[in-house]
Amino acid sequence: MSSLVWPVMSDAVEPLLENSLESQNRFVSDNLRRIFLLVYRMVGNVADAQDLTQDVFIKALERSGQLKDSEKAAHWLSRIATNTAIDFLRRHQRVAFCELDDMPEQAGSTPAESPEALLLRSERETILAGGLRTLTARERTALLLRDVEGLPAEEVARRLGCSKATVRSHIANARVKFRRYLSRRKP
Secondary structure (H helix, E strand, C coil): CCCCCCCCCCCCCHHHCCCCHHHHHHHHHHHHHHHHHHHHHHHCCHHHHHHHHHHHHHHHHHCHHHCCCHHHHHHHHHHHHHHHHHHHHHHHCCCCCCCHHHCCCCCCCCCCCCHHHHHHHHHHHHHHHHHHHCCCHHHHHHHHHHHHCCCCHHHHHHHHCCCHHHHHHHHHHHHHHHHHHHHHHCC
8 A cells, every 4th residue: 555645746836835834734734634534435445545635635735825714724625625536436437445444544643542442443434434335426425525524415416516405315315325234234
């Protein structure tokens, strides 16, 4: 598995950046895990998610001058990530899954967890990944944007290029499938 190296800047990108390298690094490190997880949950493949996450940060750093309100940076970055993942899914019309255990860890980001906490987190991630695997790409995207990112149905519809009613249908179907998946897991 390839590792992520941040930030990735070419000579062509560097002049476009308005912020100092230190603030760029802080921006990336503060948002890397959240954006990777968002993209991974949408595309379902670690390698693709790594590449797309890198693309998201390149796009964000190239367009940092467009951001007028720094308090909205997290939402702005999530929108870039969501649109990048949706574009990828539209282009490739494929989704491949792998275990979340293969996900890269950010060095020094969290204190060591107890073995019990690690096991519980791993079980939750496995259940989540399994449940998301039962959904179509559009159902998964609608559910993640609505329930995880907290976007209103109108915004989800706009991003998916469909009606609000279709979004509600995708979310309802996703929830039914996820509940069915969870009920099959119970002993």
